[in-house]
Amino acid sequence: MGDNTRLVFFVNGRKVVEENADPEWTLLYYLRNKLGLCGTKLGCAEGGCGACTVMVSKIDRISRQISHLAVNACLAPVCSVHGQAVTTVEGIGSSRGRLSAVQERLAKSHGSQCGFCTPGIVMSMYALLRATPTPDPHQLEVAFQGNLCRCTGYRPILEGFRTFLEGHECARLATPPSDGACAKGDQCCRRLGNATTNDVTAKLVQPHHFAPYDPSQEPIFPPELQLDDALDVHSVTFKGARVTWHRPTRLEELLTLKQQHPDARIVVGNTEVGVEVKFKNCHYPVLIQPSLVPELTQVEVLAGQGVRFGAAATLSQVEVALKRQQAERPEAETRVFKAITDMLHWFAGKQIRNVAALGGNIMTGSPISDLNPIFLAAGCELEVASASKGRRRVRMDGSFFTGYRKNVVAPDEILLSVLVPFTRANQHFVAFKQAKRRDDDIAIVNAAFNLTLDQNKKVESLQVAFGGMAPTTILAAKTSAALQGREWNDQTLEAALDLLVSEIPLHPGAPGGMIQFRRSLTLSFFYKFYLTVQQTLGSVPEEALSATRQFQSLPIKSAQYYEVVPEDQQLHDLVGRNVTHLSGIKQATGEAVYCDDIPKVAGELYLALVLSTKAHANLRKVDPSAALALEGVHAFFSAQDLSPEVNKHGAIIHDEEIFVSKTVTSQGQVIGAVVAEDQLIAQRAAKLVKVEYEELTPVIITIDDAIRENSFFEQFKPRLTKNDFGAALQKAEHQLSGEVHMGGQDHFYLETHCTFALPKEEELEIYCSTQNPAEIQKLVAHMVGVPLNRVTCRVKRIGGGFGGKESRGVLVALPVALAAHKLRRPVRCMLDRDEDMVATGGRNPFRGRYQVGFDSQGRIHACKMTMFNNAGCSVDLSCSVMDRAVFHMENAYNIPNIETEGFVCKTNLPSNTAFRGFGGPQAMFLAENYVEDVATFLGKDPAEVRRLNLYQDGDVTHYNQQLDNCTLQRCWDECEQKSDYANRRKQVNKFNRENRWKKRGLSMLPTKFGIAFTTKFLNQSGALVHIYHDGSVLISHGGTEMGQGLHTKMVQVASRALGVPEVDVYVSETSTDKVPNTSPTAASAGSDLNGMAIIDACEVLLKRLEPYRAANPKGKWKEWVSAAYFNRVSLSATGFHATPDIGFDWKTKTGKAFNYFTYGAACAEVEVDCLTGDHQVIQTDIVMDLGESINPALDIGQIEGAFVQGYGMFTLEEVVYSPQGTLYSRGPGMYKVPGFADVPAEFNVSLLRGAPNPRAVYSSKAVGEPPLFLAASVFFAIKNAVASARADSGLKGAFRLDSPATAAKIRMACQDRFTQKFPEPEPGTFTPWNVTP
């Protein structure tokens, strides 16, 4: 084959030559499947999570400059890196050789928990350092805009990487002073005397132990690419089976190609095309990459006009060029430039901006494009060209976009360039964007305003552009025309607002929903623009100024307080020490193996699922013939392959089918599975399976629907009472009632569900990303009709679980195991992110109705709570979730009279399931709502009411459990003192008096979380401990490692249990053939249960070794072990633990529900933008009682991670369904989990000291779930801020705010004269785009 059809690039310094490059392969696919480089992970395939980040380096042949860019390998077509150098996480360091400083610092800073995000985060940092060896804080912040982590809460990552900042590096290298201050000496926060940081017991991280960072040691750009331009100057063509890729190097060539293939896509970043192909089923047979055509990449400054960008200029290049202009030119000339660079900060993440082009944004014409409103308002001039008609100029005005994603550029034309104009002194240009999340999110509504005033401050011209308000970006031309010639004053403002209301309508059922919010935003933005202009003219009242201030990132501060181990603790005893996650280094180097990283084996096949696309329907026909006809497809499995009895499964009751046989009861149910040679064929074939449905009614989606249709799982209605609620309510001085809703949550573990099954003789070996290997083993054995001893389920580690992999793993595991069993071939499947989100369910949404009776002090005497949860189409674990909810409906308050019950709603949604907290957070949220209502009613600070009602030691719950060693009050008091609550309350009130459009809120609340499985038999665990004759110890236990550091803690426990130095203790994996009949790793009980079982086994072994120790008291461990071995003593033992004295009997309402409780308190302060609903968390202080922590660093990591996950649940994460049960939020694009920028600016965590827990391993306490609820402090701080805004509008008293408190809900709750212009339409007069499940 010729040179121009051969793909050549470098990976980690090695040259890769691919003779048969397929343009459909992404770089990620190539790295993982062709090169076996599995360090780079697949988290979403849509550029939204950063798990796939690699560094791409290339040389500019003109400037000779080498650029190093972080890039999403999941979107980059492999063909696009021809002639470039790719660096993956494997290429920068390894645990077996030299570690990169980035890898080392991340791991040692406790910045890797499950580790699935870690390689991507490492590579974002690495690319930043290669481009900028001493970055500033802003560059650090920007580098991670495109990376997500679901485990850590980001703080440790940021802190680890801050050591690379200018200044930190040299300070770090100096020897640390003895007083515990860091090497910054007098500049260290400890010496600066900050009250909150003075009593930090010790540092979690020792930066002076880090190896120095030396940029000169990094691998060089491949000399071959540097010296020889052959790969750049020639045009190339790569032909695949279905797609051809052209990379021309001259404009004529490009135009000819476009003429020959008018339907061809011009691909630069592939950030639109890639998503269309992967998720929207688009097929583009011809792709053309114009990145080396000079006319499309040039950046020119045109005197008196502006800056002209070639259409293929990337957004990062645009940013650099426009920032340079802003630095060099008078401010008045560069106002459009500033609007663009400001906007680019909020445009996607760095990885996307590094590759995505200006032209791609314009030509895609998305109605929520961030740049098009600016270009439209600025009237940018475009140059387009075609082979037949040559070049022409087009102005971006109201006629440019002709329909949804359509514009006036003809199919055979290409966009050549964009001219962004200079501004003049009397011109004002401002742009706004409101998204769900500030960083890396698409806009809900955006706007750009371009105003020129004459000398008399009269409107000479005005362009107002909006995105997100119509199928295209639009200009409000009528409003502009009507304002022409008017003076820029309050009357003009009012006229403009009324004009906009009528000019920018939005149908109540318009796509995207949030109608009132979006319409209000148009006015909010105009008002902000009005004030911004007024401000430059010098006439804005002081209190209104807050409207113009935009949120900026605040400098990050944090402190961690915990108890250090006593000085006399033996060195080998690791309990209480900050041992870093034992897989941390492997995770940071990409060596850690997750299920889908297991190397391919001979004969392996791939499986793809066929999922239902209707929520309630009979299957008329399932026709796999087209799929089976595809080359490379081996089989199709469906309900016909299993008997009805065998086809059934379920976590508690068997009410689900492996393959739906007759009726689908939700979207995302598994109808069949296609097995093929590889993933691409299997997924393509699965789409060819024809399913005909007969739709059924009713389609029940929401809790309201379920209540209306009386659709409940009748057998599960937990009910508890304490004393006499009715009588107490009647007697109470005051009564109130209320209702509130809490939405669901997707787990969004970074690693989606994955299974790999290997048939072996009569056995099946299953590798599965599950929290519950024993359950997978049981269900697989049942399905294939063998005893449990023929099926082994193994779990090395999972990339996050959070409850989502407790029971739902079977959806993938069972079809994969069936295929492997039937075909006698190894079979693998990893769900795509959208499949995972559509099929596997999430946290149960909850609705609570409450009635409370209380006195004038705020003491609550009576409470009735009726709860409904949305279980979805099957029971799964939703009944146990409801059990836990009724146990937690009083949160941390001693209410003497209680009546509570729960209803589990049966709906046509995917089955909801376990999620960190398991119904506890939902119920506690409901509890805090009635506490808030009581406080509002009495005009008291909610913190006062909370303090008054707190449980005390010895109090008894509504399920008759006495609280022993209750440290709630201590947590509360310490949190109150550490957060300086009283003073900050005054400051917040002062701020709110002085500001009309920004409000602050402060909230402090407690938590009490019951530790134990509420199903009694699950409170058991096993362990197997081997001592090999070299003295090394291998531990197996029943728990799975999903990032929480369970294996690390278990090694720490063993180090104490064995009580001897120099023991090498290792945990390899969790496997059902090592420890049988295990419980899921859930209920926060992993360490408690398995730690006790390990101690049990260690004690057996120590007893066996005792004679050899006694015989040789001065000997060493290895000598005793060896002596025992030669004396034929068994050095292997099992351990077992069953939590004593536990189990609540629902019939008699007796017995102990929980082993003990984990307590905590948190205080949060937020600032809210009342005009947009945006908010920022200013500070969070947490105090938690974790007993005597086994590992404070890991425990603090769990607290921070849980808090940030809870923060997402309470503010950002919205599971969006259509009224027909279609999940819209099926990827990181639509579903926003917290990002790096969402961490509280100041984040302080304390572990309560002197509180040993007698009921768990080495006096510790469980930590996984309890801290999550503390994020409700942010929710109620927001509510507190909103209340202040409402008060300014004359609205007093309690109001309902459902969770999550999204920007839309916050804005609409801050009612004012703008929102009042958009009354809610009559329900029933329209079909809404989405419903709240």
Ligand SMILES: Cc1cc2nc3c(=O)[nH]c(=O)nc-3n(C[C@H](O)[C@H](O)[C@H](O)COP(=O)(O)OP(=O)(O)OC[C@H]3O[C@@H](n4cnc5c(N)ncnc54)[C@H](O)[C@@H]3O)c2cc1C
């Ligand atoms: C994770 C993620 C986040 C994103 N965030 C944002 C965001 O915050 N704001 C926002 O506005 N957008 C966002 N986008 C959308 C996208 O990144 C932008 O629209 C980007 O500018 C597209 O550029 P590209 O080079 O990647 O386009 P490509 O996918 O390469 O091409 C897009 C389309 O434009 C056409 N095209 C490209 N160049 C030309 C040309 N010269 N002549 C004719 N046609 C051409 C192509 O044929 C194709 O149809 C996001 C996308 C992703 C995946």
Ligand code: FES
């Ligand atoms: S996998 Fe590429 S960004 Fe998520």
Ligand code: FES
């Ligand atoms: S450690 Fe980041 S996703 Fe798990």
